[in-house]
Amino acid sequence: MTLAQALSRRKFLIGSVAVLGGVAFGSYSLLRGPKEHPLGSDAPDDAMVFNPWVVIDARTVTLIAPHADFGQGVTTMQTALIAEELDLEPGQFEISFGGPSAAYANTALADLAIPFATSDRSALADGLRAATDASVAFLGVQITGGSTSAPDSFEKLRMAGAMAREALLSAAAQKTGLPRESLRSHAGAVHLPDGTGLPYTTLATLAAGQPPAASIALRPAESWRLLGKPLRNVHDTAIVTGALRYCIDLEAEGLAHATLLLNPRKSGPALSYDAARALSMRGAERIVEIADGLAIVADNTWRAFQAADAIDVDWPPSAHLAEQADHWAALEAALPQTGGGTVWRDDGDAAQSFAEAPQADRIEASYRVPYVAHQPLEPLSVMIKASADRLDIWAAHQLPGILRRRVAWRSGLSMAQIQFHQQIAGGSFGHRFEFTAIDGAVDLAMQMPGRPLKVTLRREVDFAQDHPRPIGMARAQGVVREGRVEACQMVAAGPSLVGSTVSRLGLPYPLSDSQLAIGLFDQPYALSDFRVAAHQVDGLAPVGFWRSIGGSGNTFFLESFLDEMIHAAGADPMAERLRLLTDPLARKVLEAAAEMANWGRKMGPGQGQGVAFSLVYGVPVAEVVEVTETDQGIRIDHVHVACDAGPVLDPVNFTKQVEGGVLWGLGHAINCKITYAQGQAEQANYYDHPGLRLGQSPRIDLRILQNAPVLRGIGEPPVPPAAPALANAIFAATGQRLREMPFADHIDFA
Amino acid sequence: MKLTVNGTEHEVDVEAEMPLLWVLRDELGILGPKYGCGVAQCGACTVHLAGEAVRACQVTAADAEGLAILTIEGLGQGDALHAVQKAWLLHQVSQCGYCQAGQIMQTAAFLEGRKASNAGLPTDPEIDEALSGNLCRCGTYPRIRAAVHTAARAVLAPLSAPAEEPRE
Ligand code: FES
Numbered sequence: 001m002t003l004a005q006a007l008s009r010r011k012f013l014i015g016s017v018a019v020l021g022g023v024a025f026g027s028y029s030l031l032r033g034p035k036e037h038p039l040g041s042d043a044p045d046d047a048m049v050f051n052p053w054v055v056i057d058a059r060t061v062t063l064i065a066p067h068a069d070f071g072q073g074v075t076t077m078q079t080a081l082i083a084e085e086l087d088l089e090p091g092q093f094e095i096s097f098g099g100p101s102a103a104y105a106n107t108a109l110a111d112l113a114i115p116f117a118t119s120d121r122s123a124l125a126d127g128l129r130a131a132t133d134a135s136v137a138f139l140g141v142q143i144t145g146g147s148t149s150a151p152d153s154f155e156k157l158r159m160a161g162a163m164a165r166e167a168l169l170s171a172a173a174q175k176t177g178l179p180r181e182s183l184r185s186h187a188g189a190v191h192l193p194d195g196t197g198l199p200y201t202t203l204a205t206l207a208a209g210q211p212p213a214a215s216i217a218l219r220p221a222e223s224w225r226l227l228g229k230p231l232r233n234v235h236d237t238a239i240v241t242g243a244l245r246y247c248i249d250l251e252a253e254g255l256a257h258a259t260l261l262l263n264p265r266k267s268g269p270a271l272s273y274d275a276a277r278a279l280s281m282r283g284a285e286r287i288v289e290i291a292d293g294l295a296i297v298a299d300n301t302w303r304a305f306q307a308a309d310a311i312d313v314d315w316p317p318s319a320h321l322a323e324q325a326d327h328w329a330a331l332e333a334a335l336p337q338t339g340g341g342t343v344w345r346d347d348g349d350a351a352q353s354f355a356e357a358p359q360a361d362r363i364e365a366s367y368r369v370p371y372v373a374h375q376p377l378e379p380l381s382v383m384i385k386a387s388a389d390r391l392d393i394w395a396a397h398q399l400p401g402i403l404r405r406r407v408a409w410r411s412g413l414s415m416a417q418i419q420f421h422q423q424i425a426g427g428s429f430g431h432r433f434e435f436t437a438i439d440g441a442v443d444l445a446m447q448m449p450g451r452p453l454k455v456t457l458r459r460e461v462d463f464a465q466d467h468p469r470p471i472g473m474a475r476a477q478g479v480v481r482e483g484r485v486e487a488c489q490m491v492a493a494g495p496s497l498v499g500s501t502v503s504r505l506g507l508p509y510p511l512s513d514s515q516l517a518i519g520l521f522d523q524p525y526a527l528s529d530f531r532v533a534a535h536q537v538d539g540l541a542p543v544g545f546w547r548s549i550g551g552s553g554n555t556f557f558l559e560s561f562l563d564e565m566i567h568a569a570g571a572d573p574m575a576e577r578l579r580l581l582t583d584p585l586a587r588k589v590l591e592a593a594a595e596m597a598n599w600g601r602k603m604g605p606g607q608g609q610g611v612a613f614s615l616v617y618g619v620p621v622a623e624v625v626e627v628t629e630t631d632q633g634i635r636i637d638h639v640h641v642a643c644d645a646g647p648v649l650d651p652v653n654f655t656k657q658v659e660g661g662v663l664w665g666l667g668h669a670i671n672c673k674i675t676y677a678q679g680q681a682e683q684a685n686y687y688d689h690p691g692l693r694l695g696q697s698p699r700i701d702l703r704i705l706q707n708a709p710v711l712r713g714i715g716e717p718p719v720p721p722a723a724p725a726l727a728n729a730i731f732a733a734t735g736q737r738l739r740e741m742p743f744a745d746h747i748d749f750a
Numbered sequence: 751m752k753l754t755v756n757g758t759e760h761e762v763d764v765e766a767e768m769p770l771l772w773v774l775r776d777e778l779g780i781l782g783p784k785y786g787c788g789v790a791q792c793g794a795c796t797v798h799l800a801g802e803a804v805r806a807c808q809v810t811a812a813d814a815e816g817l818a819i820l821t822i823e824g825l826g827q828g829d830a831l832h833a834v835q836k837a838w839l840l841h842q843v844s845q846c847g848y849c850q851a852g853q854i855m856q857t858a859a860f861l862e863g864r865k866a867s868n869a870g871l872p873t874d875p876e877i878d879e880a881l882s883g884n885l886c887r888c889g890t891y892p893r894i895r896a897a898v899h900t901a902a903r904a905v906l907a908p909l910s911a912p913a914e915e916p917r918e
Pocket residue numbers: 784785786787788789790791792793794795796805806807808
């Protein structure tokens with residue numbers, strides 16, 4: 001059986017290869033090369049690629065954490081998974097983000113396939129997984145390397161660690177002549193019966209020759225040393241001392257500082273521009289044309305910004321609808337009534353139920369969510385250097401595999417000539433999925449060969465280039481009778497998120513985009529009459545993956561309308577949701593949140609509780625928000641969260657992800673929107689789009705249930721319920737129903 | 751122009767109006783202060799100027815000349831971390847970490863200021879007010895608040911502060 005055949009029969013295949021001075025352990029994956037792809041490829045069809053996870057040489061043990069860390073703690077998690085089985089203690093290993101490095105030169109690892117990040121912010125992978133259907137197999141290729149779900153990665157990394165451990169034990173047995181069973185691995189060394197410790201590094205070359213262990217049982221959770229307990233983030237000390245280097249901090253000999261002036265309407269290169277004044281400014285070195293604008297090179301980032309400001313540019317009109325009012329009108333037009341669209345769920349006959357219901361039992365409402373930007377705190381930045389026969393590019397990017405192909409295509413070089421160096425990022429939330437800064441940097445570098453260049457986007461440019469969370473609108477009709485919610489039909493309209501995203505990769509997407517209806521049709525509510533449809537509206541602004549993607553708008557629609565129906569029925573929002581929820585894991589999180597919040601307790605004047613539930617990425621989450629109406633406006637006092645993402649590997653990091661997700665959901669719901677005028681975003685910096693600040697940040701309590709059998713990522717699931725739970729709490733406190741984000745357009749916040 | 755950063759004097763040849771942030775980052779290679787917004791909206795660039803927390807993107811090189819500039823690199827390193835840095839580690843505050851140098855510098859100046867004026871332990875609203883200009887997109891606020899309380903006890907009431915265990 002060939003390796004490829006073996007692979008296709010197994011979930012994954014772990015192996016080892018000899019590298020310079022040592023050994024690498026990792027997994028194989030099958031790379032199906034695209035036949036004819038616009039981006040081109042050097043990859044042979046059905047090539048095997050080896051993804052190393054552990055590299056041991058005479059100097060050190062290096063754990064590879066190729067899933068880029070955007071602040072979700074994934075580096076810590078990846079290394080802990082390996083270290084658990086490899087019997088390494090924190091601090092006993094170095095961390096590499098993978099990617100081609102000198103150590104791998106001239107070895108089997110020269111062309112690494114770096115897997116797609118799967119663990120916490122797996123929305124991107126999931127969204128793209130939806131895109132891998134049929135016509136866009138190319139994306140599938142890039143992502144199947146690592147778009148394995150969290151549990152798969154969970155096994156793979158531990159298996160690599162276990163395999164390395166077994167090989168080291170065998171190597172030690174060979175070296176000492178002692179029986180294999182008498183040896184023990186512990187804290188980075190193989191220990192002999194007499195207590196002597198042989199550090200792994202002394203066994204590296206010998207380990208490379210060991211035949212792979214036939215079968216290895218992973219250690220059960222009960223015997224874990226590291227996993228399941230609070231882990232210390234590997235970057236913590238570097239962060240608090242200012243030593244952690246992000247992409248924006250990279251330095252190189254002879255480095256020039258550059259910035260990009262990009263078409264804020266995203267409609268191609270400048271029609272004309274005048275750079276004479278800019279070029280005469282102190283420190284300005286060069287101004288070059290790039291695909292969607294200009295690159296300004298100077299000897300200091302600020303001088304590059306100043307020079308960019310001094311350029312007069314005439315941009316072409318936007319290719320999408322220019323004015324925000326027209327975006328809303330396009331959505332309105334797509335929703336003439338609740339019929340039509342792609343039907344995603346059709347239980348019973350909701351339309352008939354509504355038509356037959358007496359007026360008094362009918363509820364109707366419509367909802368809107370605006371475009372919202374990502375804007376992680378580190379702006380987009382790239383370091384790049386073109387040489388005679390290679391192009392080195394340093395960036396934090398969510399799709400390193402596609403990045404290399406795209407850079408190769410753009411630069412005219414071959415894949416083998418593109419060296420990508422993954423960096424740590426100051427946040428992403430889906431933003432570093434885009435190629436805005438990368439494309440510009442490549443165009444620039446090819447015009448300045450030999451020169452290392454660091455490109456930093458000015459915040460205002462980053463805002464203008466953001467591909468926001470999609471705008472959306474929904475109409476809903478419901479029937480309530482005798483204190484119960486009886487029927488619901490909801491129809492949503494918005495742009496195709498996946499279609500928009502893959503179109504920027506030069507690919508068609510002829511399918512119905514499930515993101516338009518995710519969070520609606522797939523929720524485990526057992527309503528006898530329940531219909532969900534969605535209309536795709538084209539010609540709107542280009543949009544992108546945003547933390548929790550489709551769920552962020554749709555959960556607001558469904559959980560708000562459900563709340564309206566429940567109140568109209570005179571029922572209790574918690575009890576009625578529990579009546580409608582059939583899924584036992586979902587019921588448990590809702591019951592837990594109710595208990596934490598002491599749901600239904602007597603609240604003070606101007607106070608209210610609101611609840612919302614969602615099940616996205618397989619993780620049920622219930623949130624109860626408590627608010628008080630004060631003289632300054634609404635104050636969010638407390639959020640109670642219960643969720644079930646299966647076994648939790650690091651409770652501290654898990655809790656931080658939940659806290660961050662809840663605050664992300666609340667902050668954007670309160671005060672963020674992107675609107676377009678003359679084809680460009682009207683919001684330029686954080687004063688226009690602030691998100692939450694410390695003073696608005698509520699107390700958050702979390703109960704982690706672990707009833708689900710499968711481990712899941714927690715980066716996205718806490719986001720969707722936050723906004724509707726807040727709106728529902730505000731209704732309970734004030735009687736005012738919020739049907740449109742951002743809420744601050746309709747009510748004051750303290 | 752002469753700038754004194756973390757106790758070391760540097761000669762720099764820059765425009766008087768160049769923001770201190772870019773003098774530190776691109777001229778001196780002091781990279782702890784971060785660029786987030788450039789317009790006093792995020793606080794990622796926060797440093798101390800003569801003991802006061804300032805936005806380095808707003809202070810010009812000329813403004814900073816002759817005054818003591820302290821960046822996160824000079825606040826505490828290795829075994830000699832500042833109480834605020836220790837509290838940040840204890841509470842495992844950071845997510846991406848990009849805002850945290852600014853958060854820490856803001857907090858350190860806030861607590862040192864209270865110490866100088868014998869102001870006592872801060873309340874939540876006082877903490878919220880002091881850090882209102884420091885944005886965290888990752889949402890580390892609950893831990894920031896807890897860490898400020900811990901640091902406040904260490905800085906302002908060191909004798910009464912019991913040793914703390916990390917929270918989980
Ligand atoms: S960069 Fe100075 S406040 Fe944002």
